[in-house]
Amino acid sequence: MTRILAALSALWLMLVPGQSQAHALDPGFLDLRQLSENTWQVLSRLPDVNGRPMAIEAVLPEICTPRSGPAPQDDGAAWVSVWVAQCQGSIADQPITVDGLELQRNDVLLRMQPLTAEAVTLRFTPDNTMLTIPADPSTWAVFASYFQLGFEHILEGWDHLLFVFALIVLVRDPWQLVGAATAFTVAHSITLALAALGLLQVPGPPVEAVIALSIVFLALEILRHKDGQLRLSEQYPWIVCFSFALLHGLGFAGALSEIGLPTGDIPAALLAFNIGVEAGQLAFVSVVALGLAVLRVLGAFQSRGARDWATTVTGYGIGTVSMYWLIERVSGF
Structure with missing residues (x-):
């Protein structure tokens, strides 16, 4: 035996x-940087899957135009797309979705950098593909997200x-x-x-x-x-x-x-x-x-x-x- x-x-x-x-940990990444009251610069970074971008797409709230970006370009390590969105009003308490993530095993991190508040990091998962942007993000939310990332990284x-x-x-x-x-x-x-x-x-x-x-x-x-x-x-x-x-x-x-x-x-x-x-x-x-x-x-x-x-x-x-x-x-x- x-x-x-x-x-x-x-x-x-x-x-x-x-x-x-x-x-194995190679999360997608979405960065929202506020340029003015209604203008946001968006950077989407998608993991590479056999020479092609992972089949996921970030979708901004309905008050934003455009809601999604141009086709991503290969930067040698991942697939990156950058665009500027005009949002009619505050995006606090508005939903952001990552379409297609429910079919993947990866996570996507969202980093928000408002003009008048501290940056915050949130996390999309295959079981939670839509997040509501908090009006007053807490340090605890950051702690919970990074704890889970560390836990999963060592196990992968x-x-x-x-x-x-x-x-x-x-x-x-x-x-x-x-x-x-x-x-x-x-x-x-x-x-x-x-x-x-x-x-x-x-x-x-x-x-x-x-x-x-x-x-x-x-x-x-x-x-x-x-x-x-x-x-x-x-x-x-x-x-x-x-x-x-x-x-x-x-x-x-x-x-x-x-x-x-x-x-x-x-x-x-x-x-x-x-x-x-x-x-x-x-x-x-x-x-x-x-x-x-x-x-x-x-x-x-x-x-x-x-x-x-x-x-x-x-x-x-x-x-x-x-x-x-x-x-x-x-x-x-």
Whole structure:
């Protein structure tokens, strides 16, 4: 039974690269900037889907003309459309819709920048394709939106999850695992904040490649494990986690830069995104821990041979996926 479970686990790990990219979060973006009392500049940014813009369209309130923009143009990263709308009166309490979003898996962020009020960020989802523009937006709305974005980003970031999973497999002592997780949190919070605020700038492709390399390193440590002979990463896992988490934080910042931070609520948005990332990470760890507990109850790890077999297969599975990502990302430089 253990060999079957281990083989299925390895097969799933090997299929991950074909199922998803490392950072699946690529939201659409809609920016409304007020130019005068009745004039708004609109910027719509649509994700690329196989060389074409995602089949969604932002529609302004009925009091605005035009309600939608021209055909989007490819800017090398996404599809962008810019236009100016004349709105007969205030757009507060008016609905904005993203047509076609109900058929997608992505979200769309709406950033409003009025002349006489703080900017606010709202969020469209496939289940909520119409939003009513608040007359008096609150910081709590920003916090809730960015918390959910952070939570979803970590759960869609296969490379970050694979790093955490490899850490769980490698570190056997629960207290050391807690220390390593704490170090991971502190480190990536530092670089996430510095990069998101523009104080630290590192090119994205090398960061993504080194993140993949960090997973390769953990896979090698798993395969080199020997009972009674702890490696450095097993004795002091917090050092390894802190070092690599600095790079993972830059990866999180890359996703956050795609979204942007609301000018008037940068601290709240940054804190919420980071807390969301941690909440998603804890949810993943809880699910893995529960799965391992169930396997132990079923007697899957009773013999030493079964444990060694499962560890070896898992190590090779993690190493295969991470090497695929590493080669793919380096070749894309």
